[in-house]
Amino acid sequence: MSNETQRRGRSVTLGPVGETVMRNITYHRTLRKLSIAALADLVTRQGHRLTRQALSEVELGNRRVDVDDLVALARALDISPATLLMPLTRDHDDTVEVIGDASAPAEVVWSWLTAEVPLDYRPGYGHTPEGEADINEFRRDSHPSWSRSNHSEAG
Known part of the structure; x- marks a missing residue:
C-alpha cells in the first residue's frame, strides 16, 4: 500500500517504509505529549533545522523524510532510528x-x-x-x- 498526495503540483508517494516512519513519528511524538511545534523546535535546537510546517507535512504524508531528518527526529524523540523504521505490531510473528x-x-x-x-x-x-x-x-x-x-x- 502506498500513500500518494498532491503538494504544490507535485505528487508525493510513500512506500511501506515511508508510511511506517510517518506513523511512528506521530506515535512517539504523541506518546511523549509533544506538539508538532515542540518537536520541530527540539529538533532545530539540537542542530537540524526542521520547521513546524515541514514536520506537519511529514505527519500528513505530504513530505518525505530524508536520512538526516530521520536521525534528527530519532535523537529528539530519544529512540533509535531503527525504531522509526520498524512497523508497530502486536506480536513478534506478525x-x-x-x-x-x-x-x-x-x-x-x-x-x-x-x-x-x-x-x-x-x-x-x-x-x-x-x-x-x-x-x-x-x-x-x-x-x-x-x-x-x-x-x-x-x-
Whole structure:
C-alpha cells in the first residue's frame, strides 16, 4: 500500500517504509505529549533545522523524510532510528511489509534493522552450519569493524 498526495503540483508517494516512519513519528511524538511545534523546535535546537510546517507535512504524508531528518527526529524523540523504521505490531510473528516484495515476521525485521540477522532469516536457520555461516557473514558485513569481535557467534 502506498500513500500518494498532491503538494504544490507535485505528487508525493510513500512506500511501506515511508508510511511506517510517518506513523511512528506521530506515535512517539504523541506518546511523549509533544506538539508538532515542540518537536520541530527540539529538533532545530539540537542542530537540524526542521520547521513546524515541514514536520506537519511529514505527519500528513505530504513530505518525505530524508536520512538526516530521520536521525534528527530519532535523537529528539530519544529512540533509535531503527525504531522509526520498524512497523508497530502486536506480536513478534506478525508479518511486516518491508519494501517491494520483501516481508517477514516482525522479530526478523527488527533483527535485520539492528544488524543481527539477514532479512531472509527464518527461525531455526541459525542452528545449521550453513545458516550460522550466513549469519556470521551478514554480521561481519553489517557491523562496524571495531564491533565484529562481539558478534562472532550466530544466534
